[in-house]
Amino acid sequence: MKRAFIFPGQGSQSVGMGKALAETFPQAKAVFDEVDEALSQKLSAIMWEGPADELTLTANTQPALMAVSLAMVRVLEAEAGLDLGRDAAFVAGHSLGEYSALAAAGSLTIADTARLLRIRGNAMQEAVPVGQGAMAALLGLEYDAALEVARAAAQGEVCDAANDNGGAQVVVSGHKSAVERAVAIAQEKGAKRAVMLAVSAPFHCALMQPAADAMREALARVTVHAPVVPVVANVEAAPIGDPDAIRDALVRQVTGTVRWRESVAYMASQGVEAFYEVGSGKVLTGLVKRIAAGASATALGAPDDVTAFKASLQG
Incomplete structure (x- = not known):
């Protein structure tokens, strides 16, 4: 069976997300510690204790959602034997989730991804004056x-x-x-x-050009590796793998349309029968069920999900 692993975007955050993973699995705790260190901020405390309005600040939400997704990936690798290069036909993410997908596929380090998303969140928030x-x-x-x-x-x-x-x-x-x-x-x-x-801002439109410029500069300063599994890019609705193409797609994504319907349809057309949403919430799971008739969609975000996933991987 062909599988795709998909990663949520803004709107899937909630206070408490990832806490049970960190308390249950040392691999998850290590990811949250790495993100905290990369940002020189105790972001995990905001994620687990709130306040909600601080978590929903774009500059916090984006790295926080990535942290939960990558914590779950590391747990699935350790506890269920997941190997994305072997077990996934594609990875993809919705908006900021594309960064999570790239980190999961080995294109970006977790620390670089956290810092990029902090820059992205701040730049998107500052691109347009509040209220305009x-x-x-x-x-x-x-x-x-x-x-x-x-x-x-x-x-x-x-x-x-x-x-x-x-x-x-x-x-x-x-x-x-x-x-x-x-x-x-x-x-x-x-x-x-x-x-x-x-x-808090008008994302993915031409008004975000200042943020796109900021991301072009930021992405030029980090190492991008070829992913171990094809990454279906938001702006292409098709897989990309070349590091320069990845940088370009991430820059265009800031002002471009998130082509999620076409991305899921593409993966389904290539034989993907099972989609796994990795991280906080179940937003993408619901969207997949409306787009890819006949495909299964499962959210993986809690400790209990690990055992069920392991059984499905072995079955």
């Missing part, structure tokens, strides 16, 4: 229809398709007034729901 940008979810419109809504709403401002999540769920991002127009137009076009999202 917004994001909205358009539910019940397919991607092409949502794209038309975004174009109609722009009216000289920025309104881009940020996330094509599948299951007729598209997120638009840009200037606040343009995104508000998109919500109204989407409702006129028959969207089931169109709602503004409680986000």
Whole structure:
């Protein structure tokens, strides 16, 4: 059976995430310690004890979610015998989750990934003054229809398709007034729901260009290895493996659309039957079930999940 391992993005965080893993498995504790050291911050304390508003700061959320995902990967390697190079056909991640996927596949060290995500989080937050940008979810419109809504709403401002999540769920991002127009137009076009999202910045749109520039500089300073398993990139919805191509994709990802629907569909078209969401939450598990009919999707985030996964790997 072909498997893919997928890694969650922003929105999957919750206070307490990863704590049980750290208390149960020394391999997980070591990852959280490594991230704390790389950032010169006790990020693990914020993850496990809160406060929630501090965890949801973009600069904290991004490395924190990566830490949980990589802690789980290390536990699966130690306890279940997981070898991504052998056991995975592909890895992929949603937005910041792409960094987790690359770290899991050996392209980036955990310490470098934590530092990159800290830079990314700060740069994305600072790219647009608070209050000027917004994001909205358009539910019940397919991607092409949502794209038309975004174009109609722009009216000289920025309104881009940020996330094509599948299951007729598209997120638009840009200037606040343009995104508000998109919500109204989407409702006129028959969207089931169109709602503004409680986000701190307009991610994955042209307004993020300053953050893309910051990531180009940051990525030039780190070593990127070829991954041990093909990484399906958000902006390509196809696998990449060359280190320069990886850097380029990560830079373009900041302003580009997260092509999640196409990424999952691609992996399914290549014979992937089982998707495993590694880390906090079950958001991607739900999306996969709507995109890849007939494929299984399982979330791996808690100590109890390790035993079940080990049985499935051996079976």
